[in-house]
Amino acid sequence: MIHPGPIFDLILMTTLITLAWLLLAGKDLFRAVVLFISFGLLTALAWVRLGAPDVALAEAAIGAGITGALLLVGLGKLGSAERCRRTVRPATALQRLTPAVLIAVIIPSVAVILLLELRQLKTISFGQQKLVLSLLDISGTDHPVTAVLLNFRAWDTLLEKGVLLLALTGIWSLDQAHPLFHQEPLSPVLKGLSQLYLPILIIVSGALLWQGSYAPGGAFQAGALLSAGILLAALGGRSLPSYWPGLPLRLLASCGLLVFLLVTALTLLTNELPLNYPQELAAVLILLIEIFATVAIAVILAAAVAGGHPAERHKHHSPSPEKKP
Amino acid sequence: MTIPVLYAGSGILLFFIGLHALLIRRHLLRKIIAANIMGSGVFMVFIALGARGDSAVADPVPQVMVLTGIVVSLCFTAVAIALAVRIHNLTDCTTLAADEESSID
Amino acid sequence: MTELLTLLLLLASLPFFLAGTLGLLRFPDLYCRLHAVTKADNLGLGLVVMALLFQADSWRQIVHLLLTWLLVLVAGATVAHLIARKARDDGHQYWRR
Numbered sequence: 053m054i055h056p057g058p059i060f061d062l063i064l065m066t067t068l069i070t071l072a073w074l075l076l077a078g079k080d081l082f083r084a085v086v087l088f089i090s091f092g093l094l095t096a097l098a099w100v101r102l103g104a105p106d107v108a109l110a111e112a113a114i115g116a117g118i119t120g121a122l123l124l125v126g127l128g129k130l131g132s133a134e135r136c137r138r139t140v141r142p143a144t145a146l147q148r149l150t151p152a153v154l155i156a157v158i159i160p161s162v163a164v165i166l167l168l169e170l171r172q173l174k175t176i177s178f179g180q181q182k183l184v185l186s187l188l189d190i191s192g193t194d195h196p197v198t199a200v201l202l203n204f205r206a207w208d209t210l211l212e213k214g215v216l217l218l219a220l221t222g223i224w225s226l227d228q229a230h231p232l233f234h235q236e237p238l239s240p241v242l243k244g245l246s247q248l249y250l251p252i253l254i255i256v257s258g259a260l261l262w263q264g265s266y267a268p269g270g271a272f273q274a275g276a277l278l279s280a281g282i283l284l285a286a287l288g289g290r291s292l293p294s295y296w297p298g299l300p301l302r303l304l305a306s307c308g309l310l311v312f313l314l315v316t317a318l319t320l321l322t323n324e325l326p327l328n329y330p331q332e333l334a335a336v337l338i339l340l341i342e343i344f345a346t347v348a349i350a351v352i353l354a355a356a357v358a359g360g361h362p363a364e365r366h367k368h369h370s371p372s373p374e375k376k377p
Numbered sequence: 378m379t380i381p382v383l384y385a386g387s388g389i390l391l392f393f394i395g396l397h398a399l400l401i402r403r404h405l406l407r408k409i410i411a412a413n414i415m416g417s418g419v420f421m422v423f424i425a426l427g428a429r430g431d432s433a434v435a436d437p438v439p440q441v442m443v444l445t446g447i448v449v450s451l452c453f454t455a456v457a458i459a460l461a462v463r464i465h466n467l468t469d470c471t472t473l474a475a476d477e478e479s480s481i482d
Numbered sequence: 483m484t485e486l487l488t489l490l491l492l493l494a495s496l497p498f499f500l501a502g503t504l505g506l507l508r509f510p511d512l513y514c515r516l517h518a519v520t521k522a523d524n525l526g527l528g529l530v531v532m533a534l535l536f537q538a539d540s541w542r543q544i545v546h547l548l549l550t551w552l553l554v555l556v557a558g559a560t561v562a563h564l565i566a567r568k569a570r571d572d573g574h575q576y577w578r579r
Contacts, residue, residue, distance in 0.1 A: 061380055065387040072391050072414050076398035081406060088410050095417055102384060102424045103434040110447050119413065119454050126406055126458035130465050134404050136472040155400055163393040170382050170389075173429065180438045181430060196437040197444070205441060212445045219452035223459040227466070239567055245560040252553070272444060349448075356455040359462065 061101060068094055081132035085123045092116025105268040106197045109260070113276035114353075121283060121357045129359075192334025194266040201270065202338045206327040210316065213309040213345060220305055220352045227360035237289035246288025253281035261346050265335070271308075271342040275349025282354040301362060305355065308348025312341050381425040388421030403472040405461040409454055416450040484536040491536075495529035498522055511577035512569050516562045523558040527551060 068091065075087035092115040099108035184196045184204065191199035201209055237243040257277040264270030315337055316326050323330065329337050355362075395415030399408050420443045427436030465471055498521050505518020531551040538544045 058380060058383075061383055065383055069387055069390050069394065072394050076394060076402065076407070076411055076414065081404060084407060084410060088413070091414070091417070095421075098384065098421065099424060102381075102428040103432075104424050104428070104440045104443070105434075107420070107424060107440055107443050107447070110444050114447050114451050115413075115417070119451055122451075122455055122458055123406065123410065126409075126462060129462045130404075130406055130471050132404070132406075134472050136403075136470040151400060155397060159393055159397060163389060166389045167386055170386055173382055173385070173426075181432060181434075181436045184437050196434075197440050200437045200441040201444065205438070208441070208445050212448055215449055215452050219456050222456045226459045226463045239564060241560050241563050245556060248556065249553075272448060353451070356451075359455075359459060 057101075064094065064098055064101065068098065081127060085120065085127055088123065089116050089120035092119065106270065106273075109268060109273040110276070113273050113280070117280060118276055118353050118357065122359075125357055125359055190331050190334070192329060192331070192336075192338050193264075195264060195268070195270075197268070198264050198270055198338070202341060203327075203329065203334060209345075210309075210312050210327070213312055213348065216349065216352050217306055217309050220355055223356055223359060224361035229355075229358040229360040229362050237287060243288045246284045246290075250281050250285050250288075253277050253284070257281065257346065257350075261342055264342060265339070271345040271349060274342075275346045276353060278346060278350035279353035279357075282350060283357055286354075286358075298362075301351070301355070304351045305348055308341075308345040308352075311344040315341055381429045384425035384428070385422045388418045388423075388425060390418070391415070391421065392418030394418075405464070405471055405473070406458070409457045409461070412457070413450060413454060416446065420446055488533045488536045491529050491533035495526045495533065498526035498529065502526060512574050513566060514577060516566055520558060520562055524555060527554055 071087055071091050071094065075084040075091065078084055078087075092111060095115065096108040096112040099105070099111055181196070184200055187204070188194065188196060188199055191203045193199050193203070237246070257274040260269040260277060261271060261274035262269075264274070315329075319328055320326050392415050395411045395413075395418060398411035399415065402408060402411060423439045423443050423446075424435055427439035430436065461471070502518050502520075502522025505521070506515050509515045509518055528551055531547050534547055535544055538547065
């Protein structure tokens with residue numbers, strides 16, 4: 053009997069590549085965005101097949117969910133028509149030739165070389181897995197991915213919190229928040245759905261956060277779910293971000309990085325190596341970082357989808373944030 | 378052993394499909410989607426290389442790098458869309474200004 | 483016994499997914515296509531969840547599975563409603579034989 057696993061893998065990969073080609077080559081941009089969301093969900097399936105459930109959760113929530121929302125909001129603002137001012141400056145022969153050479157010669161040949169290189173791949177009995185597992189006892193968590201994420205390579209995660217905050221700063225400097233957040237709900241059914249889902253999303257997000265200490269889950273996935281909750285609440289008619297213009301919103305968005313930096317500073321003071329937690333405190337410190345990271349990620353992602361800085365109260369020309377009675 | 382090769386190969390193909398579209402498609406949003414697909418391709422190679430071992434779960438270190446990568450590519454997408462919207466608001470363009478007239482239809 | 487039940491329920495779910503997909507691709511207007519998709523969501527997924535219930539190790543997993551189905555049902559119904567409402571407001575034509 054043939055094992056069905058590899059056949060499934062083959063079908064999945066064929067579908068993914070076809071989907072990527074279709075959505076990038078097609079004419080309709082809305083269709084491309086929708087296909088991209090399904091591309092993300094199928095990619096999540098690929099991560100499960102490769103034994104990476106943490107990545108699968110993050111891909112489904114962030115890669116497909118939040119990115120999809122971002123693209124849809126962006127499409128709503130940009131429109132799908134290709135418009136540009138024509139420049140009369142004629143292209144030189146070199147300028148004209150370079151993209152053609154790149155597309156026709158260099159890209160296919162590099163792709164073929166890389167694909168041929170795959171033959172050199174060898175089975176390895178273990179990568180860094182054995183090392184991680186051997187150090188798991190002192191890491192303060194029972195889940196290898198969380199151990200790497202928040203202990204062994206905590207630097208990466210610290211900097212990534214910085215990237216998130218930097219991205220939000222960039223978005224806020226470019227535009228004002230989408231009126232999505234100051235509207236009546238599209239339909240009473242949507243309002244009902246948001247009222248039903250918000251508590252569930254908060255609970256599931258908390259559960260995922262806690263679960264990260266022993267199983268797939270953690271701050272990213274929990275934060276993405278929580279931000280979905282915020283967005284759903286906004287779509288259901290609660291103008292949440294305008295509840296906290298100014299300092300509270302900024303504090304919520306930056307609390308992840310601030311707490312992480314605080315822990316870094318404390319570890320520097322006590323044992324002279326940044327983010328080298330004392331073993332008995334590791335579990336508590338990791339949980340502390342993760343709780344604040346979840347809140348910060350949720351707020352930053354939701355604000356990113358809103359796509360601009362919140363309306364300021366003192367600016368008379370901007371619509372003042374509605375207060376719910 | 379063939380399964381990681383299948384996934385890594387698909388990852389490479391996805392990267393180049395994305396790169397191709399990034400170069401030839403003109404709408405900014407399409408370029409952003411293309412860059413995201415390139416990212417997915419890179420992540421797939423990473424995880425596939427981490428899944429070469431005997432155990433059922435992939436190597437945690439590449440998993441963590443991809444987790445971070447997913448969040449960073451989301452940040453990229455968000456900022457890129459904000460920039461595209463800004464370009465659109467200022468110039469009413471949804472593509473980059475073209476130098477080569479030949480490719481405009 | 484549980485293996486057999488799982489298998490039978492999974493097989494029973496397939497026609498719904500097949501019909502849903504065919505309907506999505508071939509039905510004449512948006513409203514009919516929405517109708518077709520909900521079949522796959524509701525009954526197809528319901529049967530898959532029931533099949534998996536027999537494979538669950540604990541009550542916790544059973545609750546997870548049932549909740550998943552319930553949430554997909556609610557979300558699917560809401561999204562179908564929103565799409566249909568938007569289509570009606572935009573003046574999409576109903577299909578007439």
